Amino acid sequence: xxxxxxxxxxxxxxxxxxxxxxxxxxxxxxxxxxxxxxxxxxxxxxxxxxxxxxxxxxxxxxxxxxxxxxxxxxxxxxxxxxxxxxxxx
Numbered sequence: 001x002x003x004x005x006x007x008x009x010x011x012x013x014x015x016x017x018x019x020x021x022x023x024x025x026x027x028x029x030x031x032x033x034x035x036x037x038x039x040x041x042x043x044x045x046x047x048x049x050x051x052x053x054x055x056x057x058x059x060x061x062x063x064x065x066x067x068x069x070x071x072x073x074x075x076x077x078x079x080x081x082x083x084x085x086x087x088x089x
Contacts, residue, residue, distance in 0.1 A: 029053075038074075046071045 011017035031046040033039060050071060
């Protein structure tokens with residue numbers, strides 16, 4: 001409980017957490033490399049985490065439509081520049 005309160009204070013102080021906004025979402029997951037290395041495995045773990053909470057895994061209450069949930073990945077600008085050049089633009 002001591003760590004929880006310490007982390008809660010830290011998140012609140014840095015404007016990452018607000019009790020008033022707690023009702024806005026059912027949850028957020030974070031998958032990251034602790035070594036700061038990019039890897040396909042991190043993305044695959046993120047997809048698995050999203051699927052683990054299927055009601056947030058792009059399936060709405062009707063079981064057919066999406067609800068906008070997804071993952072966010074960093075893709076370097078250079079990647080897009082190289083791809084655009086390879087298509088002649």
